[in-house]
Amino acid sequence: xxxxxxxxxLLAISSLRAYAxxxxxxxxxxxxxDVLWSLQSLFGYEGLNLCSIQIEMQLIQRGxxxxxxxNNLVSGQPASSGPTQSTIATITTCLATLWNxxxxxxxxxxxxxxxxxxxxxxxxxxxxxxxxxxxxxSIRNVFWSSLGQDLQGLIVARHIYxxxxxxxxxxxxxxxxxxxxxxxxxxxxxxxxxxxxxxxxVSREIFQFLILRDEFLSF
Amino acid sequence: MILKTxxxxxxxxxxxxxxxxxxxxxxxxxxxxxSRALRGLPASMEDxxxxxxxxxxxxxxxxxxxxxxxxxxxxxxxxxLKRNIDELYRFETDRxxxxxxxxxxxxxxxxxxxxxxxVIKQNLSWDELLLHKEYRFYENVDRDAFNERDxxxxxxxxGSQVQEETLEEIxxxxxxxxxxxxxxxxxxxxxxxxxxxxxAGLLTTPRFLRRYANTALNKNRRRAAALFRTxxxxxxxxxxxxxxxxxEKNDLSLAFPENHQRKLVTESEIKEMFSAPDLHGARADCRxxxxxxxxxxxxxxxxxxxxxxxxxxxxxxxxxxxxxxIHIPVKGVGELAKVMTEQPDYVSCQVKHFWRWYIGQxxxxxxxxxxxxxxxxxxxxxxxxxxxEYLVALPEFNxxxxxLSEEQILTRRAVRLLKNCNSCHVQQDVMGMADWDxxxxxxxxxxGANEFMIDMLKEALDTRNNGKNREMPxxxxxxxxxxxxxxxxxxxxxxxxxxxxxxxxxxxxxL
Numbered sequence: 001x002x003x004x005x006x007x008x009x010l011l012a013i014s015s016l017r018a019y020a021x022x023x024x025x026x027x028x029x030x031x032x033x034d035v036l037w038s039l040q041s042l043f044g045y046e047g048l049n050l051c052s053i054q055i056e057m058q059l060i061q062r063g064x065x066x067x068x069x070x071n072n073l074v075s076g077q078p079a080s081s082g083p084t085q086s087t088i089a090t091i092t093t094c095l096a097t098l099w100n101x102x103x104x105x106x107x108x109x110x111x112x113x114x115x116x117x118x119x120x121x122x123x124x125x126x127x128x129x130x131x132x133x134x135x136x137x138s139i140r141n142v143f144w145s146s147l148g149q150d151l152q153g154l155i156v157a158r159h160i161y162x163x164x165x166x167x168x169x170x171x172x173x174x175x176x177x178x179x180x181x182x183x184x185x186x187x188x189x190x191x192x193x194x195x196x197x198x199x200x201x202v203s204r205e206i207f208q209f210l211i212l213r214d215e216f217l218s219f
Numbered sequence: 220m221i222l223k224t225x226x227x228x229x230x231x232x233x234x235x236x237x238x239x240x241x242x243x244x245x246x247x248x249x250x251x252x253x254s255r256a257l258r259g260l261p262a263s264m265e266d267x268x269x270x271x272x273x274x275x276x277x278x279x280x281x282x283x284x285x286x287x288x289x290x291x292x293x294x295x296x297x298x299x300l301k302r303n304i305d306e307l308y309r310f311e312t313d314r315x316x317x318x319x320x321x322x323x324x325x326x327x328x329x330x331x332x333x334x335x336x337x338v339i340k341q342n343l344s345w346d347e348l349l350l351h352k353e354y355r356f357y358e359n360v361d362r363d364a365f366n367e368r369d370x371x372x373x374x375x376x377x378g379s380q381v382q383e384e385t386l387e388e389i390x391x392x393x394x395x396x397x398x399x400x401x402x403x404x405x406x407x408x409x410x411x412x413x414x415x416x417x418x419a420g421l422l423t424t425p426r427f428l429r430r431y432a433n434t435a436l437n438k439n440r441r442r443a444a445a446l447f448r449t450x451x452x453x454x455x456x457x458x459x460x461x462x463x464x465x466x467e468k469n470d471l472s473l474a475f476p477e478n479h480q481r482k483l484v485t486e487s488e489i490k491e492m493f494s495a496p497d498l499h500g501a502r503a504d505c506r507x508x509x510x511x512x513x514x515x516x517x518x519x520x521x522x523x524x525x526x527x528x529x530x531x532x533x534x535x536x537x538x539x540x541x542x543x544x545i546h547i548p549v550k551g552v553g554e555l556a557k558v559m560t561e562q563p564d565y566v567s568c569q570v571k572h573f574w575r576w577y578i579g580q581x582x583x584x585x586x587x588x589x590x591x592x593x594x595x596x597x598x599x600x601x602x603x604x605x606x607x608e609y610l611v612a613l614p615e616f617n618x619x620x621x622x623l624s625e626e627q628i629l630t631r632r633a634v635r636l637l638k639n640c641n642s643c644h645v646q647q648d649v650m651g652m653a654d655w656d657x658x659x660x661x662x663x664x665x666x667g668a669n670e671f672m673i674d675m676l677k678e679a680l681d682t683r684n685n686g687k688n689r690e691m692p693x694x695x696x697x698x699x700x701x702x703x704x705x706x707x708x709x710x711x712x713x714x715x716x717x718x719x720x721x722x723x724x725x726x727x728x729x730l
Contacts, residue, residue, distance in 0.1 A: 028256065031299075037259060037260055037295070038259065038261055071306055073310075162264070166245070166267070169244075169245060169251055172248040174620075174621075216261075219251060219255035219256060
């Protein structure tokens with residue numbers, strides 16, 4: 001478990017190639033509150049009332065403002081010139097808070113809405129998946145490995161589009177080719193250690209990987 | 220094996236095709252940038268779809284015009300710009316309240332937030348932040364909060380208008396609040412005449428006064444320094460004389476005569492302390508700041524915890540960017556704000572703030588471009604939304620996200636440090652360097668002059684001897700050069716002092 005977390009952090013650090021709001025270098029970074037709202041906006045699908053968790057998000061953020069690039073009020077300068085481990089810890093803790101909200105604290109949210117959010121599929125695609133396997137009532141709790149490569153690839157692609165944007169935008173950043181990003185992510189999560197994890201858990205890992213990338217945090 | 224080779228080939232193709240190509244961004248990139256810059260949020264899936272439709276129907280320009288205006292009208296834009304202003308004035312943003320405001324539509328409680336929101340929402344002139352004369356805020360009406368009420372700040376000005384609520388009123392507000400699930404609050408509004416010299420927009424709000432608290436020793440100088448920093452872009456780096464234990468004791472005795480060492484200071488002792496050679500204020504570089512700070516500080520009168528009922532006269536006194544000595548006596552803080560907004564340096568400084576927020580502080584703004592922007596800012600009546608709409612349509616905004624070269628990053632770091640030098644050398648004209656803005660690159664068109672100036676910096680910092688005998692910044696400057704900062708400047712100077720584009724101004728001089 002610890003190893004997985006360390007790997008996640010390493011992956012994230014390698015994607016944060018530039019200095020954050022903190023210290024610009026040709027691009028702007030989202031401010032501390034913007035990061036939280038951007039995360040919330042990803043989760044803002046119909047039926048999920050975000051007000052109940054906003055206080056929790058603030059508590060996570062309290063005392064960590066500077067880790068997300070806020071200026072020191074006395075000096076008017078950011079506390080560090082770039083993102084640190086604390087930045088990653090803050091963002092991932094917020095993600096965990098939001099993720100726990102899905103289908104647990106809000107049981108009234110339609111289950112299909114949760115499935116659609118977790119997979120990024122359209123309603124039509126989702127219905128097709130269920131129709132192809134009549135015993136399946138929901139796909140978020142099935143093993144990731146049971147989905148098949150095509151469906152895994154589609155889910156990865158949908159998350160990339162939702163979080164980072166279109167291929168054209170990813171290309172404009174010039175950090176990675178969108179095709180390679182998709183292939184590498186799909187291959188990474190096809191590994192044996194994810195075989196027995198649920199679709200929901202793997203989706204969360206994909207989210208975590210993507211929201212720590214420059215393409216999400218900067219503009 | 221085949222898979223590995225395939226991945227390697229893909230990586231190679233990627234490396235070749237993703238060499239940095241300057242140019243226009245894809246429309247999708249532009250939309251995301253617009254949304255993040257104006258609202259702080261990624262573009263919604265609906266907006267992305269609308270863009271796709273617009274590209275198909277060849278109406279991309281129309282789409283961007285519409286979407287920009289829609290973002291400028293959103294509460295997220297309002298909130299983001301307000302947070303920029305908070306950061307500019309170094310106010311702490313009430314995060315909990317920001318969330319409540321955005322998600323549940325609560326109104327801002329304090330007078331300053333109300334004022335700033337009003338200016339943004341109604342797209343009033345940017346000057347209204349300083350010139351507005353109406354204050355509205357919401358106060359908790361429970362008795363416990365009575366001593367913390369903002370209305371006490373205005374008590375001296377409005378007199379009998381400040382009233383404690385009757386029990387019936389408290390009961391009525393409490394019931395209404397209980398039903399609405401909020402704290403019992405009442406709305407308070409105070410309006411003053413447009414010519415009233417005692418009030419000046421956000422400068423006479425409790426939040427501003429609390430943020431820059433006044434003391435007997437400070438005499439409103441913190442407030443004055445905040446104005447110079449935010450309104451005239453004067454960095455205000457303090458020059459504080461080196462202290463000895465004796466001089467520190469003197470200062471403490473002057474500031475807290477009854478507390479320090481439990482003894483009162485006599486008049487003759489005070490005279491003796493003032494004649495001490497290292498007393499702050501006795502030196503030329505101290506005076507250079509105090510000549511600006513003291514007359515501006517005077518307009519705040521004795522407003523430690525409430526506004527003064529009478530206007531306190533003072534003056535706006537400083538050296539303009541053009542080197543001209545400005546000294547304009549004013550009747551009070553209201554008049555000071557008005558005079559301030561009439562200064563060309565104020566307009567240019569405000570334009571720079573907008574530039575920093577929407578284009579970026581690492582993109583240089585100077586000369587003709589700055590003049591064009593100042594002219595447009597005035598042309599649109601200094602209305603923020605109109606000006607921001609113009610800024611986000613500029614080519615400087617519509618650039619592909621890019622990574623700068625190492626030289627460019629080094630230059631930007633060096634320039635940020637050199638801006639501290641300007642506080643004395645340009646603003647105060649120490650050593651007759653008022654015409655040389657150390658942050659404005661390249662330093663000149665003449666290679667000989669460039670070499671001379673850069674050599675002067677190398678000598679002042681003693682970069683050739685790793686700074687062993689460096690003269691700058693002086694030991695008693697308020698700004699200390701850390702070892703890392705010194706290395707940045709040393710590396711920049713010896714690698715040919717490249718300009719913002721990474722072009723070397725002089726030949727490299729290996730260490």
